[in-house]
Amino acid sequence: MILEKSEMAHDGETIADVMLDIGRRARSAARDLATAPTEQKNEALLAAARNLYDHLPIIRDANQADLTLARESGMAPAYIDRLTLDKARVNAMGRSLEEIAQLEDPVGAIMASWTRPNGLKIDRVRTPLGVVGIIYESRPNVTSDAAGLCIKSGNAAILRCGSDSFATCHVILDCLRKGFTEAGLAPDVITLVPTKDRDAVGLMLGGLSGAIDVIVPRGGRSLVERVQSEARVPVFAHLDGVCHVYVDRGADLEEAVSIILNAKLRRTGICGAAETILIDKNAEADLATPIVEALLDAGCEVRGDNAVQAISAAVLPATETDWRTEYLDAIVSVKMVDGVDGAMAHIGRYGSGHTEAILTECYGTAELFLKKVDSAIVMHNASTQFADGGEFGMGAEIGIATGRMHARGPVGVEQLTSFKYVVRGAGQIRPK
Amino acid sequence: MILEKSEMAHDGETIADVMLDIGRRARSAARDLATAPTEQKNEALLAAARNLYDHLPIIRDANQADLTLARESGMAPAYIDRLTLDKARVNAMGRSLEEIAQLEDPVGAIMASWTRPNGLKIDRVRTPLGVVGIIYESRPNVTSDAAGLCIKSGNAAILRCGSDSFATCHVILDCLRKGFTEAGLAPDVITLVPTKDRDAVGLMLGGLSGAIDVIVPRGGRSLVERVQSEARVPVFAHLDGVCHVYVDRGADLEEAVSIILNAKLRRTGICGAAETILIDKNAEADLATPIVEALLDAGCEVRGDNAVQAISAAVLPATETDWRTEYLDAIVSVKMVDGVDGAMAHIGRYGSGHTEAILTECYGTAELFLKKVDSAIVMHNASTQFADGGEFGMGAEIGIATGRMHARGPVGVEQLTSFKYVVRGAGQIRPK
Numbered sequence: 001m002i003l004e005k006s007e008m009a010h011d012g013e014t015i016a017d018v019m020l021d022i023g024r025r026a027r028s029a030a031r032d033l034a035t036a037p038t039e040q041k042n043e044a045l046l047a048a049a050r051n052l053y054d055h056l057p058i059i060r061d062a063n064q065a066d067l068t069l070a071r072e073s074g075m076a077p078a079y080i081d082r083l084t085l086d087k088a089r090v091n092a093m094g095r096s097l098e099e100i101a102q103l104e105d106p107v108g109a110i111m112a113s114w115t116r117p118n119g120l121k122i123d124r125v126r127t128p129l130g131v132v133g134i135i136y137e138s139r140p141n142v143t144s145d146a147a148g149l150c151i152k153s154g155n156a157a158i159l160r161c162g163s164d165s166f167a168t169c170h171v172i173l174d175c176l177r178k179g180f181t182e183a184g185l186a187p188d189v190i191t192l193v194p195t196k197d198r199d200a201v202g203l204m205l206g207g208l209s210g211a212i213d214v215i216v217p218r219g220g221r222s223l224v225e226r227v228q229s230e231a232r233v234p235v236f237a238h239l240d241g242v243c244h245v246y247v248d249r250g251a252d253l254e255e256a257v258s259i260i261l262n263a264k265l266r267r268t269g270i271c272g273a274a275e276t277i278l279i280d281k282n283a284e285a286d287l288a289t290p291i292v293e294a295l296l297d298a299g300c301e302v303r304g305d306n307a308v309q310a311i312s313a314a315v316l317p318a319t320e321t322d323w324r325t326e327y328l329d330a331i332v333s334v335k336m337v338d339g340v341d342g343a344m345a346h347i348g349r350y351g352s353g354h355t356e357a358i359l360t361e362c363y364g365t366a367e368l369f370l371k372k373v374d375s376a377i378v379m380h381n382a383s384t385q386f387a388d389g390g391e392f393g394m395g396a397e398i399g400i401a402t403g404r405m406h407a408r409g410p411v412g413v414e415q416l417t418s419f420k421y422v423v424r425g426a427g428q429i430r431p432k
Numbered sequence: 433m434i435l436e437k438s439e440m441a442h443d444g445e446t447i448a449d450v451m452l453d454i455g456r457r458a459r460s461a462a463r464d465l466a467t468a469p470t471e472q473k474n475e476a477l478l479a480a481a482r483n484l485y486d487h488l489p490i491i492r493d494a495n496q497a498d499l500t501l502a503r504e505s506g507m508a509p510a511y512i513d514r515l516t517l518d519k520a521r522v523n524a525m526g527r528s529l530e531e532i533a534q535l536e537d538p539v540g541a542i543m544a545s546w547t548r549p550n551g552l553k554i555d556r557v558r559t560p561l562g563v564v565g566i567i568y569e570s571r572p573n574v575t576s577d578a579a580g581l582c583i584k585s586g587n588a589a590i591l592r593c594g595s596d597s598f599a600t601c602h603v604i605l606d607c608l609r610k611g612f613t614e615a616g617l618a619p620d621v622i623t624l625v626p627t628k629d630r631d632a633v634g635l636m637l638g639g640l641s642g643a644i645d646v647i648v649p650r651g652g653r654s655l656v657e658r659v660q661s662e663a664r665v666p667v668f669a670h671l672d673g674v675c676h677v678y679v680d681r682g683a684d685l686e687e688a689v690s691i692i693l694n695a696k697l698r699r700t701g702i703c704g705a706a707e708t709i710l711i712d713k714n715a716e717a718d719l720a721t722p723i724v725e726a727l728l729d730a731g732c733e734v735r736g737d738n739a740v741q742a743i744s745a746a747v748l749p750a751t752e753t754d755w756r757t758e759y760l761d762a763i764v765s766v767k768m769v770d771g772v773d774g775a776m777a778h779i780g781r782y783g784s785g786h787t788e789a790i791l792t793e794c795y796g797t798a799e800l801f802l803k804k805v806d807s808a809i810v811m812h813n814a815s816t817q818f819a820d821g822g823e824f825g826m827g828a829e830i831g832i833a834t835g836r837m838h839a840r841g842p843v844g845v846e847q848l849t850s851f852k853y854v855v856r857g858a859g860q861i862r863p864k
Contacts, residue, residue, distance in 0.1 A: 255859040262861035382857025404850040406838040418836040425814025427687040429694035
């Protein structure tokens with residue numbers, strides 16, 4: 001149900017009141033969901049998928065309404081595309097829920113187990129985090145993907161969609177909630193914030209009086225930046241994915257070209273796409289020329305330092321800003337560096353802590369790089385575009401985190417959990 | 433070296449400048465420390481211990497100076513006792529560092545390892561968190577205990593001691609730093625904030641422009657409360673340890689009395705001490721009378737609900753406040769509840785998420801309690817006073833956390849780490 005601001009305001013109820021009530025109800029629903037049986041959670045996910053398939057016409061109607069408003073307000077075509085749901089996309093949302101149902105349930109898993117000399121048996125057991133707040137923008141499919149991952153990991157979810165997908169997301173939420181309740185879960189395990197008022201975001205970032213355990217922003221840089229700077233609760237996110245590929249003197253040239261073209265150009269808009277290529281200037285044979293030419297031939301704009309500019313007139317000069325830029329486009333910055341130490345110094349200065357790769361047949365150099373570079377993901381002789389929960393075999397992910405706390409790298413169902421210690425005794429008391 | 437505010441102010445340098453510089457230097461030192469060999473870190477810890485032993489007279493002189501000031505300002509005897517260092521206590525600090533040296537190095541440990549169908553080999557590898565900020569009060573031994581745990585886990589530490597132990601802690605820090613540098617570590621792996629100005633705490637809680645990854649407060653409730661409410665970086669802490677022991681109808685009475693006396697009275701001042709006893713009113717034989725009498729006989733003040741007050745005239749009435757109070761003293765609140773569900777409802781309402789125990793020979797009831805109660809530590813037939821990193825076999829702890837994120841329960845060297853993914857390939861590129 002979508003509330004108008006005026007409706008909420010009646011009886012003097014403020015947005016803060018509405019949000020605090022949502023928080024309280026989510027926290028309460030989370031308590032039961034935390035120990036819900038795996039079968040029930042899986043049934044809920046499958047029922048939600050069925051409800052999406054069954055309500056395709058209603059979803060499309062709501063989406064048309066959102067699209068009409070978006071076109072009237074002159075949104076860019078790329079934006080309109082992200083907002084659009086057709087049958088294939090709705091089916092993909094349903095399938096994604098079915099895949100999440102297939103994942104192993106992390107809750108209750110015994111992470112470690114040991115017995116103390118006094119006979120106490122200690123288990124470290126996975127538990128849900130509690131309540132996850134998700135703040136997202138135009139893609140309506142985040143509604144079901146994020147909700148599905150939260151339910152599977154035993155967490156209640158409070159979703160705040162973008163204003164432009166408001167109608168679409170509410171219909172999707174109704175389908176999900178219908179499925180969840182059909183399986184006997186409480187309706188409040190999932191809530192969509194019923195107002196477009198931006199104050200709701202600020203209230204969520206404040207944690208709703210302790211009702212939200214973690215915030216996951218899904219969207220562009222400005223959203224993530226606001227969330228990271230304002231949130232008073234932990235945030236799983238990455239601000240930038242300025243991913244580096246370092247081509248060492250020991251690299252196999254053919255393999256290097258193949259990996260670099262894939263890392264940069266397979267899909268330029270994903271966070272694991274390479275943005276800067278660092279090339280060892282100490283290579284006996286020249287690595288830079290064929291790599292730069294391959295990038296130019298593939299239609300990629302190359303911005304380089306002086307040495308790279310000397311390779312081709314087509315290379316544009318790179319500025320200081322380029323080394324910090326996540327292009328998310330067919331543009332790459334290329335720099336000559338003094339071996340692996342030069343590469344690591346550059347990454348230490350300009351990297352965003354997301355994913356960096358080294359290409360070399362010299363395993364000693366590779367291991368040094370893998371050990372010393374402090375990014376969420378470090379790779380040897382592979383494309384940075386593998387930086388993805390699905391490619392890691394972790395199943396669907398709610399995002400990739402670059403913070404060092406709790407969840408780092410792909411955030412899947414396991415990363416949406418906490419743990420507790422279960423101690424089983426036989427009357428032990430602690431000696432003086 | 434201890435700076436006076438006037439010294440820092442010269443050349444227009446503000447406290448913020450000093451603190452930001454400390455942050456930058458700690459971050460830089462943390463980078464090298466992150467990959468320092470285990471042997472070097474252990475040598476550093478042993479050398480630090482030697483320096484503490486060797487400088488006992490200087491430490492005692494500084495401590496005498498602090499004690500004189502504390503007595504002049506009329507500090508309570510318990511406070512004076514916490515502040516006092518004698519030979520035994522300095523030796524204990526040294527031994528604690530030697531024990532930390534014996535712990536397994538968590539850094540570099542492979543937490544999980546798997547190979548993808550495309551041949552990519554993925555390791556999840558432990559890494560340090562980075563820079564740990566520790567804010568503590570009167571106990572000078574926190575300086576060496578906390579620093580030792582940070583160094584072992586590869587983290588740089590920025591320490592902010594209490595004003596009353598300023599001289600003592602600075603001499604201890606000089607000893608530690610001397611030891612660390614003798615082993616070849618950078619001096620900036622450990623810093624003690626060189627001013628008593630309270631603004632320094634606020635600056636640390638702000639994270640020093642991203643230089644601090646986590647804050648650990650060590651001290652009383654008011655310190656932890658301030659840190660939790662103001663910190664803009666993650667905090668490992670617990671505000672309260674209102675630990676419950678629930679005595680089920682299935683409990684063995686003799687064992688229950690033994691555990692309750694230990695849980696409440698072994699040491700009343702530790703966070704794992706029991707504060708509330710919940711007794712099943714459905715017990716066929718009366719459990720409450722012998723338990724309450726045993727507590728009274730042991731010299732414990734008992735505050736109870738009506739049913740408990742009926743047991744003995746010595747029982748005082750418990751107010752609503754009692755159920756929320758961590759006495760840290762020989763006082764206990766006792767309540768009759770309607771079975772395990774009543775106990776869990778009480779804990780859900782009043783618990784602080786630290787440690788709760790169930791006493792029963794009925795394993796079904798015990799497992800229900802262990803599963804449903806969402807505290808950092810849940811126990812069956814054992815004393816809550818085992819809630820301690822050392823007793824868990826995790827080695828020394830920097831504290832106990834009740835948050836659900838990252839570290840929960842005892843925070844030892846392993847909990848002071850993060851992780852990264854190391855991906856080893858052979859030229860793999862990601863298919864379209």
